[in-house]
Amino acid sequence: MFTIDLQSRKPISEQIYDNLRDQIISGVIASDAKIPSVREISERLSVSPNTTMKAYKLLEDRGYVYSSAGLGTFAAPREKWLDGNRLMTNAVELLRRAVIELTHGGADKEQVIRLASEIYEEVTKV
Amino acid sequence: MNLASSYFKFSPALFRENLKRFWTIPAFGMLCYFFAGLYPLIVAEASSERYYVLQMTARFLNPGFIIFSVLFPIITSVALNRYLFAPGSVSVMHSLPFTRGSMFFTNMLSGLVMMWAPIVVTYLISLAFMPNAYLAATDPNIGFYSAIIAGAETRISVGQITGALGTSLLLTAMYFLLFNLAATVTGNTPMHIIGGAFLSAVAVGLTGLVGTLSETMLFGFAIDSDMFINLLLRLTPIVYYPARGADAAVSMVIQTIITCVGLYALGSLMYAKRSLERAGDSLVYKFVEVIFVSIVTLSGMILMSAIISAIDQSNFPFNWGLIAGGVLSYAAVKMMAQKSVRIFNKGSAIHFGVTIIAVLLFLFSFRFDFYGYEKRLPNENDIESVYFDPMTTLRNYYSEAEIEFKSPDNIKAIMNIHRVIAEYGPNARVNGEDVIDYSANSISVEYKLNSGTVSRSWVTYADASHYVGDLLTILNSREFKEQNSVIEWAKPGINSISVSSGSYRDLNLNPVEFSEFLLALDADMRDEVFTADSVTLFPGTGIGVNLSRTRPTGYVYSLGRPYYQSYRSEYIKPTYTRTINWLNAKGYYENLRYQANRITVELFDVNSAEALESYEITDFDTLQNILDYGIFGDEIPTTGDSATDLTPYCVVTFYGLDERGETVQLARRSLSPEGAEALLRLKIALAGS
C-alpha cells in the first residue's frame, strides 16, 4: 500500500490518483482486478472519502478503472487507458534511449535482446 | 409548529430519565412526610395527643407538612433546572432532539410526579388511621379538650382529609412552578433560589409596603389587622394556604389553579426566549434585572429610612435614611446581579437616578395624597349602614364600637363630620411635632356599601366643637339611643360593674344590684338631651362607670378561648338623676363625691411647662358650684409615661382632706379651651354675686 505526503504541495487526490495509476500501469494491479474500495483507501490513509472519490473519478475519466454497480471498482485493460498510446510512445522512446546507452556500453544485438527477454520474464512473473 | 405541539409536547424518554436520575427526591420526600405526619401519629400515647396531631394534619396546620410543601418544590426545581446554569450542560441538552417547550413541559411533569407521589402515598396510608380517631364537636360552646375528655366521638371525614391532600398538592405545585419560572430568568443556582424567594415575597412585601406607607402618610388610613390579613390572603395563595390550611374556599382553589397555569405559561415563554449563552450570569433578562434591582432598592430605601426614623425620631419616610438606603441597596443588588464590583458606569447611574426619582414620586404620591384618598367620601346612595361611635368624639372609652347607623339623617350627619375631619386634616399639629396629647381624638368610621366597605380611622385635633350640629343630630336621635343602650349591651352577660371617681377607685357593685343599676342608668341615658355645651364642656360629676361583659367569639379556636371580654365606660352626668339617686340610696355616692377644699386652675401656653396664669379657688360655695356644675375635663394620669408627655391647655387640680385630715391632691384634670373659658366665666360670675 502506498502512503501520501502531506507536506507535498501536490493535492492529495492527485497523489492517490498517481499511485493507483502507477500500480495499474505497472501491472501491480492486474487488468480486471478489483481495486480497494473508496472506503478502504480512505480508512487506511486517514483521508476524506471525498478526496479519495475525486481520485477515483479521475481514474474512471481517464479510463484506468471501471466500476460495476454493487460489485466494486476494477482496473481497466490497457486499451481503455486514455493516454495509453502516449504511454506506449513514451515507453518506446525510453527503450530507444536505453538501447543507445547499452550499445554505447558495448552490448551487441544478442545481448540487448537477451537482456530484454530476462527483464520481461522478471516483470510479468509478479 | 402550532402551540400544542410546541409547548405541550411530552417526551417519554426525558421523563423516564428524570425519574431515574432523581429518584432520591421522592424517596426522601416519603421519608420526610412519614416522620412529619404519620410517625407522631403512630407513637402518640394519649388519645388527646394523637388527636392534636390529626387536627393539625387534617387542617394542614402540621408544621412538617408546610415546611416540606415549600422545601421539596425548591429542591426539585433546583435539581431539574441545574442544566441551564453551565455552558456544557446547556449545549448538550439543547442539541438533543427536543424543543424547548417539550423540555420545559416534561421537566414540569416529572417534578410534579416526584413531589406528589409521596404526598399521595402518605395520605392514602393516613386514610387508614384517621377515620378511627376522635374529633371534637364543632359546637363553639364546648372547649376543645373538654370534648375529648367528655368522650365525644365523631370521625374525621374523608372530605377533610381530601381537602388537606388537595391543599398539599396545590401548594407544592405552586411553589414548584414559581421556582421554575425563577430558573428561566436567572443564570445560576444561588440566584435561582434567591429569585424564587423574591417572587414568593413580592406580592406579600409590596402589599405590606403599600399598607405601611398608607398608614403612615394617608390621613384616615388604618391597618386593622383583619383587613390587612384578608387583603393579603385574597391576593396570594402563597400566604393563604399556610394561614387557612384546608379551609380553602372554592374561589381560592380556583385562584390557585389559575396562578399555577399563569406561572407555567410565563415560565415556558421565558424559557423559549432565553439566551442560553448567558448561563452563569446572575440574571438572564435585562428587564428582569431592572425590575429586581428597582424593587430591592425601593425596599432598601424604605427600610433604611424606617430605621433612621426610629433612631432619631425624624420623619418617616422623608429622612436621610432614604437616600442612604437607596445608594447602599442599589449598589449591593447591582453588584450581585452583574456579578462584579464594577458597576459604576453611565447606564448604572441613569438606572439609579430613575429608580430614586420613581421611588420619591411613589412616596410623594402618598404624602400629597395624589389618590384623593383623604377627601374621598363614599356615594350616599351606595351606603347601607355606617359603623360609628359618636361617643369617641367626646373621649369616652369604649371598646368595640358597634353602633350601626341606618337612618339617612344620621348617615348624612356622619358624613358631614367625616368631611370636617378630613378638611381639618393631619396638618394642624402642635409645633409641627407629632405629640399625641389629650387634645387629640381617635375617631373611626366604617361604611358598609353595596360594593364593599370603606373605613377610616383618624387621630385628629378636630374636636366636637368643629361639628357640633351634626353630632347633636346623631346623639339625640332615637337610633343612637337605642343602639347605645347599656341594657342591650349587657344582654350577653354582664360580668362586672364598678364606679369610680377621683376620690375612690373602682367600687364594685354587687351582682344582685346589677339590673337595678342598669335600668336606672339606661333610663337616664335615654332621657339625656345633648346640647352644644354638653358636648364641648364635658359636664360630669367626676364619677365614671365601668362595665364588662363576655361574648362568644363566633368560631372555635383550636387552642384558644371561645369567649372574650369587652368593656365599656360611661361618665355619669349631672342630669342622670335616677342613677345619682340610686348611688346615694345605696351609699356609694358619699364615697364618690369630691370633697375638695381647694381648686387651682392653671393656664399654660403650649410651648412652656410654666403656667401663664393661675388661679386658686378656696371659697366653699364657688367650689361647690363648680363641682355641681360638673366641669370636669379629662383625668390627667399622675404616674406612667404619659404623665410627663403632656402639653395641656388648662389644668384644674382638686385638693381635699384625707382620712388623717391632711390636704392631698385628689385629682388633676385637663380642660379644653372652651371648658376653661366656662370655668372662668363661672368663677367670675360667682365672685361677682
Added chain:
Amino acid sequence: MIKVSALNKRFEHVTALDNLSINVKKGSIYGLIGVNGSGKTTALKAITGVLRPDSGEITMDDLDVYENVRVKQRIGFIPDDLFFFGSYNMKECAGFYSRIFPNWSKEKYRTMAEQFGLSERRKLIRFSKGMQKQAAFILTMSSNPDWLILDEPIDGLDPLVRKLVWKHIVADVAERQMTVLVSSHNLREMEGICDSIGIVNSGKMLLERDLDELRSDIHKVQVAFGNAGDKLNNEKLEGFEILHIEEHGSIQQMIVRGAKEQVETIVRSRNPLIFDLIPLSLEEVFIYELGGGNNELGKLLF
C-alpha cells in the same frame, strides 16, 4: 449538506459572528479553522440549534435546524465542554440515546465500546477527560447521525485513539455519506483528513476552499527577462492571478494563482531568461491566501 448564510450574533458588546457563511457539501469532511475566540464554538452551537443567532439562516439539507426535532434527531454533536447526567455510566447513557435517536444502532454501540475498550458500568464522571471524549464519540456515532458536528475533537486524545476515531468517521462518511463539520485551531492536524476548510477570524469567514484546490492552485514563480519591457506586472491574465510580486534587481519573485500548466505556458510564451516554478508549503499558501498581512494568523494556525 449544511448551509449557513449570513449568521450574526452579538453577546453584550462583543460581536461573536459577523455575517458568517459556511457551506458544507454532503459527504464532505469540513474543517472550521480558527484561533481560540474566533467564533468557531459559537458557530457550532448555532448550527446545532443551541444558540439562536441574531440573524441569518441555518439549514441542513434545506431543513431549518432551530427547534426542529426531526432534523436534530439526525445530528450528532460533541462539544468541547462535555456533559453527562450526574451518576450515569455509558450503558445508561446509551439507553437514553437509544430512546431519543431513531437511527440508533445497538450493534454499532457494542462494537465500538469493545474496540475502544471502555468500561460500560463505570460512572462517566470518573473517566479521564480523554476517555470521556471517547465515550461521547461512541455514543454519538452509534446514533448514526447524518450530520456530525465536532468541536475540537482530537484535543486530548492520544495518536492511537485518534486514528481509531478518524477510521470510524471515514467509514461512516464513505458508507452513508455522513457530512462532517469539525472545528480546530490546528490546521496541520486537520489538513490530512479534511477535504474542505473554512478559516474564521473575529467571527468572519476569511477563506473557504476545497483543500486540494488550495494546494494545486498557488505557485511561486521566479522569473527574469532580458528586456525590462517584457516584465510581468500586476495584470490579471486569464486563469492566472498575480497575488504578490517582489523584485530583486531584474529577478521577479511572484506568487501566482492559477493552474500549473497554464502558468507555465503563459510565462514561457514571454521568453524569459530565467523561469523557475517553485513548490510552496501549505503554510505559505495560506499566508498569501489570507492576504499577506495575516502572517500572525498563519503562524498561529500551524
